[in-house]
Amino acid sequence: MSDIILGKNQYGKAENRVVRIYRDTARHEIHDVNVSTCLRGDFSAAHLVGDQSEVLPTDTQKQTAYAYAKEKGLTSIEEYGLALARHFVHDVEPVQGARVELDEYAWERAVVDGAEHDYTFIRKGQEVRTAAITVSADEDGVGEWVVGGLKDLVILKSTGSEFAGFLNDPYTILEPTHDRVMATSLVAQWRFTTTEVDWDAVYTGVKTQLVKQFAVVDSLALQQTLYHMGKAVLEEFPQLAEVRLSAPNKHHFVYDLSPFGLENPGEVFHADDRPYGLIQATVTRSDAPDPGPAWDLQQGWLA
Numbered sequence: 001m002s003d004i005i006l007g008k009n010q011y012g013k014a015e016n017r018v019v020r021i022y023r024d025t026a027r028h029e030i031h032d033v034n035v036s037t038c039l040r041g042d043f044s045a046a047h048l049v050g051d052q053s054e055v056l057p058t059d060t061q062k063q064t065a066y067a068y069a070k071e072k073g074l075t076s077i078e079e080y081g082l083a084l085a086r087h088f089v090h091d092v093e094p095v096q097g098a099r100v101e102l103d104e105y106a107w108e109r110a111v112v113d114g115a116e117h118d119y120t121f122i123r124k125g126q127e128v129r130t131a132a133i134t135v136s137a138d139e140d141g142v143g144e145w146v147v148g149g150l151k152d153l154v155i156l157k158s159t160g161s162e163f164a165g166f167l168n169d170p171y172t173i174l175e176p177t178h179d180r181v182m183a184t185s186l187v188a189q190w191r192f193t194t195t196e197v198d199w200d201a202v203y204t205g206v207k208t209q210l211v212k213q214f215a216v217v218d219s220l221a222l223q224q225t226l227y228h229m230g231k232a233v234l235e236e237f238p239q240l241a242e243v244r245l246s247a248p249n250k251h252h253f254v255y256d257l258s259p260f261g262l263e264n265p266g267e268v269f270h271a272d273d274r275p276y277g278l279i280q281a282t283v284t285r286s287d288a289p290d291p292g293p294a295w296d297l298q299q300g301w302l303a
Helices: 044-049 058-071 077-091 199-216 222-236
Strands: 011-022 029-041 095-105 107-112 115-123 128-138 141-157 182-192 240-248 251-254 269-272 278-284
Touching: 011 058, 029 058, 029 077, 029 128, 058 077, 077 095, 077 128, 077 141, 077 199, 141 199, 182 199, 182 222, 199 222, 222 240, 222 278
Parallel strands: none
Antiparallel strands: 011 029, 029 095, 095 128, 107 115, 128 141, 141 182, 182 240, 240 278, 251 269
16 A cells, blocks of 8 residues: 655635725825735644644734735735745745735725815725735745736627637537627736836736727637737737736627517627636747746645
8 A cells, every 4th residue: 555645735824904004195095905825845744743843823924914014015016925925935944935915906096076085095996906926945946936917807898709600519509699799807817037027017008908909809709819918918028928818708698679579789788697608828928937836826726
């Protein structure tokens, strides 16, 4: 019988809600994030015999996340995440790798009597900005990896999309269409090749390209649109190695109004949230550097 051994393992503190308000002037600034930390290393003693001497408590990770929002500042989530991950790897001896994943919830200033208010904010209802930071100093690799991204970007175009010429079999009943509503809740992530980056400028520019390509590509399939999105982003930003895109197809079906004696030439739809097609694609450079642990999830399982 083969031996039973401990496989890959990791631990951390998930979903710390950290809000940093800058009050240096009368006009305040707010940054609202959800930060999850994860530590990797040789923690076999904790698993095998319950020895915690090499384990930095998850509560300590939480306290560090809040303290660093003050000590190191919290403006760009990528820079904040790098500071946290570097601390865990370089300052906590048993830790050989750290993963920090962040979601940022955007706020905009309230407008009062036609002017932006200095310290009142309204949550923006658009996408959530994301970042995933990995710092490693173990036998599997030494380095830093940053993945920027966004999720929940709900976007729709009312024409300029087709779906026809697809494979048919005995179970196919879908009718081809040359004019349809195309909508999705986009998830996009992009891997950097450097940490010397104007993080906010790249984020804004990537989002601009994603939206532009969704709008202007005369789409024969959502797959085609995703490829053009990723291609445009890589052409615009040489510091990016690859873009990963995930797009659930938010179906809109023309509603049958004929029982009421009404014609419906693509004007009234039933929005159906499930089941849905899920289209995913990676667009990458042919000479992209190895991703290392960049895509190893904190809230997931190790590859």
